[in-house]
Amino acid sequence: MMTIPSRPEQRTLAILSSLSYRTGELSSYLYEVAQGVSELIGLDWSVVTYCQGDSERILASTIELGEVANQVYSLHGSLTGTVVKTGAPLVVENASTCKDYGQAPEGYQAYLGVPLRTSSGDVIGTICSFQRQPRCFTENEVKLAELFAERAATAIDNYQLYQQQQQFNEMLEAEVMKRTIELRAAQSELLTANLELEQRVEQRTAELKQAEAKFRAIVENANDIIFAITPDNVFSYVSPNVADVLGFQPSEMEGNLITSFIHPDDIQACIGEIEQLLSTGQKQSGTEYRAPHKQGGWRWLTANIGLTQDTNGQPLIVGVTRDISDRKQAEKALERLAEIGELAAMIVHEVRNPLTTISMGLNTFKKLNLTERFQEYLSLALDEADRLQRLLNQILLYSKPQTLQRSQLALDQLITETLDTLKTIPAASEKDLKVDIASSPIQVLADQDKLKQVFINLIINAYEASNTGETVTVKLYTLRNHQACIHIQNQGQPIPTESLPNLTKPFFTTKTAGTGLGLAIVKRIIEAHEGELSIESSATTGTIVQVLLPLTP
Template sequence: MTATSKHPQQTVLEVLSSLSYRTGELSSYLQEVAQGLSELMELDWSVVTFCKDDSERILASTINLGESADEIYSLHGSLTGTVVKTGEPLVVEDATACTNYGNAPEGYRAYLGVPLRTPAGEVIGTICSFQHQPRYFTESEVQLAKLFAERAATAIDNYHLYQQQQQVNKQLEAEIKDRRQAQIALQESEEKFRQLAENIEQVFWIRRPDGQILYLSPAFEQVWGQSCQQWLHDRSLWAASIHPDDRTRVLEAQKLGQEKVDEEYRIIRADGSTRLIRDQSFPVRDDSGHVYRIAGIAEDITERRQAEQEMGKAIAALAEVGELAAMIVHEVRNPLTTVLMGLDAIKSMELPESVQERLNLSLEEADRIRNLLKEILLYAKPQVLQPSKLEINAFISDTLESIRMMPAISRKIDFVPAPYPIKVLADKDKLKQVFINLVDNACQALPIESANADARITWTVESDLTTNSVYIRIHNGGNPIPPETLPKIMKPFFTTKSCGTGLGLAIVKRIIDAHSGELMITSNAAEGTQVSIKFAIA
């Protein structure tokens, strides 16, 4: 007795209407489809499969397949493969007797297969029914299977559309989130930029390439002495504010627009005063490279230029003083030499003891004057360098040998070189003069009572590759320099020695400054006194 005779049409409609598909719940619905078809047609086994790339995967089955349910099967040589290939239903009464369409699963003989076709006409799977014994399927049974196949195909297609929509939704959510975060970051960046633009002393401005001003920072009103709002509505005001002698040049530079511009020009403010402005502008381009904005920073450099001019005058005046000092030194040295020669001649005479003491004192004072004149001339003379590359470790070692042989150097000097060669660009003769002066000062700073004790001068070389610098340090453990004295010791003619000229460290500083170096002195009771010289590594 066939399934259609056992189950009237009303039963079929009831079963079909009982199938309930909920969005996203595909597996249970397909299970209901396979179970409903098997019960209506009294089948031993029904499956719903999904087919793609010559392989199939079982989505629903009326019998428990265990671990085999997750396997992927090949369509080649199978009855299902014929259904997918032809896109038409296939009925086989006995697959063991008729093998033209492929093989049935082991233990099954009768086969009914119907393709799952989407509304677009694509075959995406099958509903396959199997019977252990041979069976003939009627046309009405094939049509019934088609109804269930249509429901299954629609559900699978909707499920895939739902999954695609979910993926699209996730992508949209991610994009919306990214845009929201980018918008927040942009707003924060704009707020920071706004605060920066509105609080800097320079004038930040933005204009269109045609000259229309779009933004002026608040500093504009203080520098130009005019209202921002008025300028934003009248583009002619900017040109009118430029000094007539500078106007043509600046307007021509503005027309360039495509390149960075750095101009200095004078403006005439509303109160009639003239100010000197430095204006730096640059083009702002879009993604295609088109210039759609010009931005810039303008600052009032009137006081700075005045200060530079005053500094130039002061330097020129000092140069004149230096030349005058050199002339005076030369004029004084000539008669002083004559005086010394006369005193030396008198010294060879037989003189009373009191006169001899006065003569010796005169010779000492005259010699001190000669040394002073020599150092004044050395200080006033321009520092003309003859630089060459010096390996500082080797140079100090050679200089140290010469220093140790000097009679005035009676202290032990420990030299700690850098662990690797370091070259600097320097004038070796002037650098040697610097080192001799500093080491001599360090030796004199040690207490006299420790002359025979283990009193040492430490001379070290250290490098700082992060700043590309080398530090040459000379350290002694003598009495510290008083805090009130420390800032003065490099000034000319300041000395704490009874017979000093006060020009030694001043000359050292001038030489180091000429090398673009830096001289630093630290002194305290705990660590002693350390003189550091900083040079750039060549």
């Protein structure tokens, strides 16, 4: 039976165990982190900030800030700036007398700031805590704040990784979407259950006899596996949800060496992390290893471990383990997809060279005095060779990563120049153009050449879908959510409803001579700019294409 830590340590473990980060719920998670720091250390105000360059933005605050929370602040001359610059915790017992590290918010005297450091060592933000009266901070309080900072940094890092994953192509998204929906539904149900459990437990925190029951209830209903290990590498406690992940009951693991539940190739790394923790006392995080499932096979896990003491004062290693098998599978799928992209590019290069030679040979035949029949065959062959060349070029363009050369760009000027360029194309002949562009400049941070490629593709599509005498409308305006909207509309025949979801998929086209890659490339370029593409079509409005791009801050 496991030994129970002291009550402050139990409260710390209880709050850490209750922190359950889920993709897309970063704000509430970071609020719980800030609230946990303020509660355990006894502070008036705590915030979690995200820092980039010389500025910072508040992600979570234990007090309501209103519109001020959405502002971007300069790090220059601030206490936070010192923490980011040094990459180390900063303690200011009285900001009114100690001004060497920057200015504290009005009305606050004492300050504790710790950096948010990713697993790669980068400082991406801070947890800043303030006290209205001067006070001292103990070493344990600083370490406690660092422990919460590690959880916040991991959550932000994971959130950014998730955002990047959303930009991968449709093939991977279609494969992963079903699992993601099921996982979020399950997580939502577990979150609701955990919140209800916490509310019931909070009402009984004043009674000492119920403290252990509260601790166990939170641990045993957490999404992650909570465990305790003795210094001789024996499990002294494993939370019940290990059965859902590995199929083992806690009783089958408790009292056994941890090496019995680690892949042989990963044992040395895991034991090394434990030895490092015992020798330095510094928490170890992000260790990835494989554990056996009772029914066979291996599951990928990641563990964060820290050092505490049991009631007898003996060292006790406490850790949190998360199942990352799905993430590992997704990473392998991404690697496979990248290999496919490279293979496609190689095939395109291999085909283009002989195709160029064939085209040159066919063009040479044009100089011969051929019969009318053979001239038709030659013309058809040249047209097909040109079409194949265009298809290969678009496949190559689609398979390349969307690397952007961003710069400050006047969107209104770019659209005006693009429309002037397209006035003389055959598709624009005998069709009206209506332009409505906002009078004030609209600035975006974007790749000019790639955005121009987007607008040329969409406007030519609008012209080609319109009949003689019909109007193509191009509008540019801003939205309240700090986005620019490019609205392109034609009056041609509506696109069938069943075809709309497939328009941006590779090789799907409604044109007789289309390649099906134009809109797929357009979508990838827009998403690389953190933008959105939408297409609507009906008999009353015609086809409306809208591109949303974030404005320059």
